[in-house]
Amino acid sequence: MASVRDEVGVYEYSGGIVGPGIEPAATVRNGGIIRTGTPPGCWGPMITPKFQGGHEVTRPVLVEGAEVGDAIAIRLRKVRVTSLATSSGVMEFVDGRYLGDPFVAKLCPACGTTSPGSHIEGVGDDAVHCDHCGAEVSAFRFSNGYVIVLDRENQVSLTVSKEVAEVLAQDAKVNAALPDTSGQHSILSLARADISGLAARMRPFLGNIGTSPSRDLPDSHNAGDFGSFLLDAPHGYSFTQEELDRHKTDGHMDTNSVREGAILICPVKVPGGGIYMGDMHAQQGNGEVAGHATDVAGEVELQVEVIKGLALDGPMLLQNADDLPFLARPMDAGEQSAIRRLGQKYGQAEIEDNAPITFIGSGPNLNDATKNGLDRAARITGISYEEVMNRATIAGSIEISRLPGVVRVTFMCPKSILSRLGILHLVEEQYGSTQ
Known part of the structure; x- marks a missing residue:
């Protein structure tokens, strides 16, 4: 059995494929640190014919104690550009x-x-x-x-x-x-x-980061939009829609708020999770409208934490407060006082204790990606689909991460639900513990 280390450095890359067929680089202790230097994604691998994916991500790192059906929280402690x-x-x-x-x-x-x-x-x-x-x-x-x-x-x-x-x-x-x-x-x-x-x-972030899918597939296609290119494909990585939905982990998000200071929560679909990362961008607006942004080499440091029993299909994200959509930012003391007075005026005694949460959705197009994100949010939280729609409308937002089909679904979620999911400590670490 491989030794478990408190800190792991990984400086070898997978050649364009992610999944259980890629030999892990090491095993890190729950709560441990992963450090790496990532090569650029997209255009470099795209013009290098031996690559069978559009990125060059790290070999996976297993996390001690992570079992299929758990989740792994990834604190992005350092995301720095090294390219000139x-x-x-x-x-x-x-x-x-x-x-x-x-x-x-x-x-x-x-x-x-x-x-x-x-x-x-x-x-x-x-x-x-x-x-x-x-x-x-x-x-x-x-x-x-x-x-x-x-x-x-x-x-x-x-x-x-x-x-x-x-x-x-x-x-x-x-x-x-x-x-x-x-x-x-x-x-x-x-x-x-x-x-x-x-x-x-510049505002650097990681475009492809997460856990290994449960079947080998091209790293750039580990999402619902690019992944749709694999459906009945004429090469060795052909999938059906059911297979793609079951195996992918949506690590290729191109979500510009997956940057230093954010906390990403990812599904575990193989034993140990298999944390990998790459495709750092120096900057990108919402949507990656050109199809590609400024791919750079960079230095990354992560801290990992296993969340037992949180069975996810795709990532959840605790964005930096500055990156939250306006309607999902926690209210300051003055706003909270005004809310209490408003409730008293109309006899509304109950005021929900909540905090922002973001679900990533992906699909062949933006409509499908939005539905996927809403479905995931409803299924994981237990809030009805229609209520999630309402919450995202008046106390959140739907934002484009990538064309043709990755979105962020953000809304204010009751803390009682976040506690049941086992992530309230992460939410309060990110946004504070007071109402």
Whole structure:
């Protein structure tokens, strides 16, 4: 039996797949710490044909005592960018270079090799070449792309010109801060620079973090929207809808409030849970409208806690107070006093003791994702579906995490329910214990 450690460092990655077939890196004690350095997600793995998923996440870490049907709370203690620059943009597929899904089943159009080894030659759209025959081999192109430099100290960033982008591409791995054990090509090598001089703030978060699904699947497809691409797929990771719903854990959320200070609560679908993480973004507005954001390398530190008997289907989130929608922010002392006076005026003695909670929902589109989030909230809390709708309307919000289909369902939930679920201590740690 593997030794159980109080602190675990994991600096090896899974090559684009998550699930029980990936050997765990270690086992951490309940309450212990996990540290890692994550490679960029999305574009680097996308242009690296050997990857069978769109990200490069860590090998899983098991948590002592976590059993199927439990949940694991993950405190995000540190989420820091290490890249000096990155590149991203709107994608296009290149016909003839994949089987069904370019994220999962890439192939060389010249020699027909599937998931071929590859290397970088030069700079630009045609920089990725097959190791077997030398042909240009990337299955992806930018329809509009940019290179962006990052000021990690002041948390600001700036897109650069083609000339600057080509200079950065000459030392792409260093500027991207790719970990030594990373297997991806740096997207900086393409030097696509359609937007020059656009300034933006940074607010880093993890786009793919959670527990291992109970069947191997591509890391970028561990959600209801991207996962729908696996339905009856012509490659080795084909799923039915029932299988996808049963096995996935919705780790690929692209939810910009899964950042330093947040607490994420994830389902356990394999013994030990299998905590993995990756796909850090330097910034992203709600919705990831372009399909991809600013994927960066970064440093992450997590603390884990097993929540016994909390059987989840997908993640719950305790956001930082600043990230909560306005209507779900706990009321301050002045507002609470006004509420008491309002109740007295109309003879309403009962005032609910509650706190905000967020459920992640996913599906092929936003309507399906919203229904999934509402269903999960109703099923876990025991509140009726219709009441959850009302609560999210007047004391919460539905927010887009990613197009085409990941949302946040946030509402004020009675503390008696949060106590029954075994998470009241986490909620009060995050938001305070007073009404």
